[in-house]
Amino acid sequence: MAPDRLLFRQLLAGRDFAIDDAMARSMANYSYLIADRETGEALVVDPAYRPLEILELAGREGLRVVGVVATHYHPDHIGGSLAGRSIAGIVELLGAGAVPVHAQEAEVSWIVASTGVGASDVVAHQPGERISVGALEVTLIHAPGHSEGSQCLLVEDRLLTGDVLFLAGCGRTDLPGSDPAQMYETLTRRLAAVPASTWVYAGHAYDAAATDTWAHVRETNPVLAPTTPAQWLAAFA
Ligand SMILES: [Fe+2]
Numbered sequence: 001m002a003p004d005r006l007l008f009r010q011l012l013a014g015r016d017f018a019i020d021d022a023m024a025r026s027m028a029n030y031s032y033l034i035a036d037r038e039t040g041e042a043l044v045v046d047p048a049y050r051p052l053e054i055l056e057l058a059g060r061e062g063l064r065v066v067g068v069v070a071t072h073y074h075p076d077h078i079g080g081s082l083a084g085r086s087i088a089g090i091v092e093l094l095g096a097g098a099v100p101v102h103a104q105e106a107e108v109s110w111i112v113a114s115t116g117v118g119a120s121d122v123v124a125h126q127p128g129e130r131i132s133v134g135a136l137e138v139t140l141i142h143a144p145g146h147s148e149g150s151q152c153l154l155v156e157d158r159l160l161t162g163d164v165l166f167l168a169g170c171g172r173t174d175l176p177g178s179d180p181a182q183m184y185e186t187l188t189r190r191l192a193a194v195p196a197s198t199w200v201y202a203g204h205a206y207d208a209a210a211t212d213t214w215a216h217v218r219e220t221n222p223v224l225a226p227t228t229p230a231q232w233l234a235a236f237a
Contacts, residue, residue, distance in 0.1 A: 005135055006156055007042075007061070009033040012205050017057060018049035023085060027076045028205040034155055035063045036134020043102075043133045044093070045069045045153065045160055046077040046203060051093035066133065068093060068101045069140075070122075071162025071203055072150040073110035073177070080114040091117050102131055104142050107149025110177055125151075143190055145183025146171035152191065159194055159214060160201045167200060167207040170223040173237060180237035184229045 010032055011017055014025030031054055035042035042063040047054050058065050068078075068090055075082040078101075079089015090101050094117065103111055105124035112119050125131070127142030139154040143164045150171075153160040163171035164186060173180040196215035218224050226232035 005036050005038050006158075007033070007035040007037040007063070008155075008158060009035075009057075009061075010201060010210055011054065011057065013049050017053040021049050023083075023087070024049040029076050030201070030203055030205060032160055032201065033058055033061075033063065033065075034069075034133060034136065034138060034153075035061075036136050039134035040064050041066045041134040043067045043069055043131070043138065046071055046162070047093050048075070048077055048079050048087055048089045051079070051088055051090070052096055055093065055096060065093075065097075065099060067099050067131070069131070069138070069151075069153060070101055070103045070107065070111055071152070071160065071164075072147040073107055073114045074147070074163065074175075075114060077162070077203060078111065078115055080116075089115055090121075091115055094121060102140070104140065104149035104151045106142070106144065107147060107151070110147065110149065141190060143186040145173055145179055145186045147175070147177040148179070149177075150186075154194065154198070157195070157198050158201055159191075159198045160203075162203040164203075165191070165200065165217070165221070165223070166202045166204060167209060167212045167217055168221055169206065170221075170236070171203075180233055181229060183236075184226070184232040187224055187232075188227075 013029040018024040032045040100123045141152040143152045146163045198214040
């Protein structure tokens with residue numbers, strides 16, 4: 001649907017915003033803007049470190065942020081306390097103007113606990129639900145494993161994977177809410193229907209490339225090689 005209307009921006013913390021923030025530079029988180037270039041409406045995915053700078057970047061492109069999508073609860077993605085430091089995120093963004101925060105239902109209590117955002121500010125979604133931004137539709141794929149309610153976002157030919165999948169690895173499965181067996185299911189089944197030509201956009205810049213095709217990631221990423229849960233758990237859990 002209306003592919004020419006998608007305006008997509010991959011923003012690297014410590015490079016594109018929060019440039020003087022040493023932690024942002026070392027953590028290398030990506031935030032994303034998904035916008036309808038005709039209506040100017042935008043979703044911001046995983047705003048952290050300097051959420052108001054992300055709003056400014058959107059504003060400079062003539063965009064109005066109408067919602068936030070949280071891939072998962074971790075403070076380097078949506079704000080909260082990490083390694084003795086308070087990271088700005090969704091709470092500060094909402095302070096500049098109330099917009100809904102879209103999350104998987106299974107992640108809502110984690111997000112509230114981690115950020116202190118009001119539960120009523122978070123819209124709880126079921127797996128597979130879609131949200132609209134202008135004429136665009138974003139499908140929310142429940143992708144547990146890194147966290148209970150991690151989600152990947154599919155918008156046209158782009159898949160945003162948060163910390164579920166990196167181009168050459170996957171997210172940790174030893175954190176609160178993690179589940180290695182669920183991660184195997186996510187990687188091999190829940191993401192199986194994604195078209196081969198889809199571009200993968202991860203939650204961190206851990207790889208030299210900014211993106212790669214799902215076909216090439218499937219071929220080269222070692223976490224996608226095992227064909228049984230036992231193999232996967234032995235290698236990566
Ligand atoms: Fe994470």
